[in-house]
Amino acid sequence: MxxxxxxxxxxxxxxxxxxxxxxxxxxxxxxxxxxxxxxxxxxxxxxxxxxxxxxxxxxxxxxxxxxxxxxxxxxxxxxxxxxxxxxxxxxxxxxxxxxxxxxxxxxxxxxxxxxxxxxxxxxxxxxxxxxxxxxxxxxxxxxxxxxRRHRPAPSIAEPADDDRATAIFDVSDLLGYFHNARLPTGIQRVQIEVISALLREPPVEVQIAVCAFSIDRSDWVSLPADLFLDATRLALMEGGQRDPDWQALLKDIALTVDLSPALIFPQGAWLINLGTSWWLQNYFLKVREAQRHHGIHYLPFVHDMIPVMAPEHCTRPLTEDFISWVQGAFAHTRDFLTNSEASRRDLITVADRLGYGVSEDQVQIVRLDADFRRPGDTPPIAPAMDRYGLDAGNFVLMVSTIESRKNHLAAFRAWRDLITRHGAEAVPTLVCVGNRGWLNDGVFARLESDPTLQRQVRMLSGVSDSDLAGLYQAAAFSLYPSQYEGWGLPVTESLSYGKVVLASDSASLPEAGGDFAVYFRQGDQAGLLDALERLIFDLPYRQSLEARIAAGFSPRPWRALAMDILSRITTGQTPPAAPELAIPVATPGRYYPLHRSHSIAVGPGLVTGEIFRSGSGWAAPEDWGCWTRDGDGLIEARVATGASRPMRLFIGLRGETQRATPWRLEITGRQLARGSLGADEIQWVSRTISPEMIRDGILRLRLIGSDQASASSDTRLDRNSVGVIGFMVCDAADTETRSAFVEALAMDDLDALTVGEPTL
Incomplete structure (x- = not known):
């Protein structure tokens, strides 16, 4: 043999x-x-x-x-x-x-x-x-x-087979949050409760689905409803981030996102994002593609405008990403959801600063006056008291992420003054519940420098829902001195448990607390101290406030909030005739960089080049510019001068990081230029574009990295090919503008030419 x-x-x-x-x-x-x-x-x-x-x-x-x-x-x-x-x-x-x-x-x-x-x-x-x-x-x-299935659940959506509208909720940031934390905070809580309520009791008028955006694939995929419900159920249970069941579920989610086919949107579907997406650099590129091919309506929930209105409380990278997102949001939709009159005013203010006209009727307010208690669930107080070494009725609860905006320092100053005036024995413990956010060094430095304050303040994190409910029920009252909010969920949460809340009067907090909260003027430290003394030492006063809450405060079920969100769809309101589908204008003489936004303030001078990218041939923008993907990147722009005169194009190219790559530029299928780039080499290319190359006033410029475009998907080593730094077009006869560009390039000051905003 x-x-x-x-x-x-x-x-x-x-x-x-x-x-x-x-x-x-x-x-x-x-x-x-x-x-x-x-x-x-x-x-x-x-x-x-x-x-x-x-x-x-x-x-x-x-x-x-x-x-x-x-x-x-x-x-x-x-x-x-x-x-x-x-x-x-x-x-x-x-x-x-x-x-x-x-x-x-x-x-x-x-x-x-x-x-x-x-x-x-x-x-x-x-x-x-x-x-x-x-x-x-x-x-x-x-x-x-x-x-992992634990219950029957509606299947995640295939294209609608009837005349009902389809609402697809994007939970990308919630899944991203789960990989770093388990217990949800404010925005995550809203997503969990609203979407879970709709999945458990689907509305008759609208088909509900869930999707997630994959960074690696730069596309959306469907997320099975049962998998989402399992994730939200486990997230609210006791257990740490390393819990085996939790880790197994996260792996299931990751593989589902990696393996599922790209989501094909039903025609005219609504893509609703109740969370954040500013960290997803290719998000709006894909929104444009879905709008062009499937006519989707993008509907974001704008929880606040804090990075613009109060950037001192945010890190610079967050502010930069948020401002980039703001520009994208206004360019891709005319319908918005928000949570308060204060947030709507801020949204319209920012739109005006950027040169976009947004009216009040384009911004629907969905008040977050929800009931945070679990139906029929009254967790015992004793376990939470024993776990954290607290005495019921002898502490004040402050629930918030630990960051500068939440104003822990004002609370600490007030507690130090209370101790000085009344002695430590007479002052209740201040219990601060929340995970660490950003810009909080001063909070912990203040505690570390004062042993007396340390003994009177407890910092807790990773508190489960049941323990938090016990803490609310056992607290004397709650405190929320935040300097800026979109809504203020802990205010509503405290009232849900029948507890008085002392809050600042900033931004939306009077809307969240209504007539049931006690307020002090933001920045008035003496007023805060006076209000605390009365709530601590005047028991009949506090009891009268609790009685008023019990008699008059009526939080809504989460499903009622969910139906408010869907009312934008069920009442037949639709965006204007798809202005987001128009190709944006490239103003002659204006330079458009394709890099990530570095702006830390908004104004009519902001420029985004991202919006000119078209098709699937782009990686996410980086600090220098943007790689093409698979060697085929398309730029589309309307040219304001029309198509009757020759135009001059200036475009910056960057070679791949590890090898030389041939490239060519095409306009409407005709070759404009070609060459080769060494590894990481930068070239600026300038060519004249004849009028016949600009059809219907549209410039369609395709950059092809030859080697990448010809490689098979099974053998390609790197999906990124030749990159684009930025571009500018001008009248070919405008020698002054052409000279200005060359001078700005020589002086490394192209920002001087980024004036204005592309319009749709």
Whole structure:
């Protein structure tokens, strides 16, 4: 008998021959190991385990084709061994067959969802653009769903099969939050409660679905409803970030996002984002594509404008990303949701500063006056008191993220004054519940510098819902001295538990507390101290306030808030005739950088080049500019001078970081320029564009990185190709503008030419 062309004459039993092969393997003699495994298989070819070892030996010997055949022979005999699929995936990976490797890894994970190596390898392949077999991906996603299913749940949406509108809620930032924290804070809580209420009790008028935006794939995918409900259920339970059930669920979510096919929006669907998306640099590129191809309506919930209105309380990167998002939001929708009159005023103010006209009727207010108590759930107070060493009725509760805007320092100053006036024994403990945010060094430095204050202040984080409910019920009252809010959920939360809340009168807080909260003038430290003294030492006064809350405060169920959000859809209100679908104007003589926004203030002089990007051929903007993806990036712009005169184009290109790449520029299919870029080389290209190249006043400029465009998806090493720094167009006869551009480029001062905002 011959196996792989070798004659076998050894009369030992298969097990003995395999053992000799193992011994050769252990001493690193792979050819000898392969020889013995061949002999063993000549005696008994049904042994899948020996076929696997044969594959190892052949792979290490460098015969990758024969090794693949050996692994596949093992799988023919025993197809349900996850490790064999894993080994086959490794072989395909080193052979450069990324799609085949991803398919093998996906099969391994489907057979054993705990096989960490397979999970990590699969995600790595997917991030590099590999595309596993669609049926294998679908089967894996479905198996993950069923292994975690705890209840019947509506299936996540396929395109609508009736005349109802479709509302698809984007939960990208909620999933991102879950990878760093478990217990939700304000904005995360709103998303969890609103979307869960709609999934558990779907409305008749609107089909509900959930999606997430994948950074690696730069696209949305559907998130199964049952998986979302499982995540939100576990997030609200006790347990740390490292809880095995929580970690397993996060892995299921990650694989689902990585493996699910790109979401195809039903025509005219509403994409509703109740959270944030400013950290997703390619988000609006994909919104534009979905609007152009599927006519979707983008509807963001603007919780506040703090990074613009109070940037001193935000980090610079947050402010930059938020301002970039603000420009994108106004350019891609004319409908907004917000939570208060104060937030609506701020939104309109920012729109006016940027030169966008937004009227009050375009901004729907959805008040967050929700009931934070769980129906029928009255958790006992004693466990929370014992856990945190507190005495019921002898502490004041302050619930907020620990950051400068929340004004912990004012609370600390007031507590120090109370101790000085009345003595520590007479002053209740201040219990601060919340995770660390940004710009909070002063808060902890103040505590560390004052031992007396340390004894009177407790800082708690990671408090479960049940413990927080116990703390509210046992507190004397709550405190919320925040300097700026979009709504102020802890105010409503305190009132839900029947507790008086002392809040500042800033921004939206009087709307959140209504007639049931006690207020002090923001910045009035003496007024804060006076109000605290009365609430602490005048028990009849406090009891009268609690009675007023019990008699008159009526928080709404979360589903009522959810239906408020959907009313924008169910009442037939639709955005104007899709102005967001128009191609933006490139003003002659104005330079448009394609880098991430670095602006820390808004005004009519802001410029964004991001909006001119079109199609799927773009990576996310970076600090210098933007890479094309797969060597094919499209820029579309209306030229304000019309199409009757020649135009001059200036465009900055950057070579790939590790190799030289040929490139060419095309306009409406005609070649304009070509060349080659060295690794990381920067070139500025200037060409004249004849009038016939500009059709209907639209400049369509395509940048093609030749090597990348011709590579197959299964062998491409890097999805990024030639990058674009920025561009400018002007009248070809305008020598003054052309000279100004050359001078600005020489002086490294192109910002001087970024004046104004592209209009739609």
């Amino acid at each position: 011959k196996i792989f062309g070798f004659s076998i004459g050894d009369d030992r039993l298969p097990g003995e021959l395999a053992g000799a092969g193992d011994a050769a393997r252990d001493r690193g003699d792979w050819p000898d190991a392969a020889r013995h495994y061949r002999a063993a298989l000549s005696r008994d070819a049904s042994r899948a385990d020996i076929w696997v070892q044969m594959g190892h030996a052949l792979k290490e010997s460098g015969d990758l084709t024969a090794a693949a055949a050996a692994y596949e022979s093992a799988l023919l005999r025993d197809p349900d061994v996850a490790d064999t699929h894993l080994q086959l995936g490794h072989l395909f990976k080193i052979s450069g067959r990324r799609d085949a490797a991803a398919t093998a890894y996906a099969r391994a994970v489907g057979l054993d969802p705990t096989l960490r190596d397979a999970i990590e390898e699969l995600r790595s392949m997917l991030r590099k653009g590999a595309k596993p077999d669609a049926s294998v991906s679908a089967g894996l996603v479905e198996s993950l769903r069923y292994t």
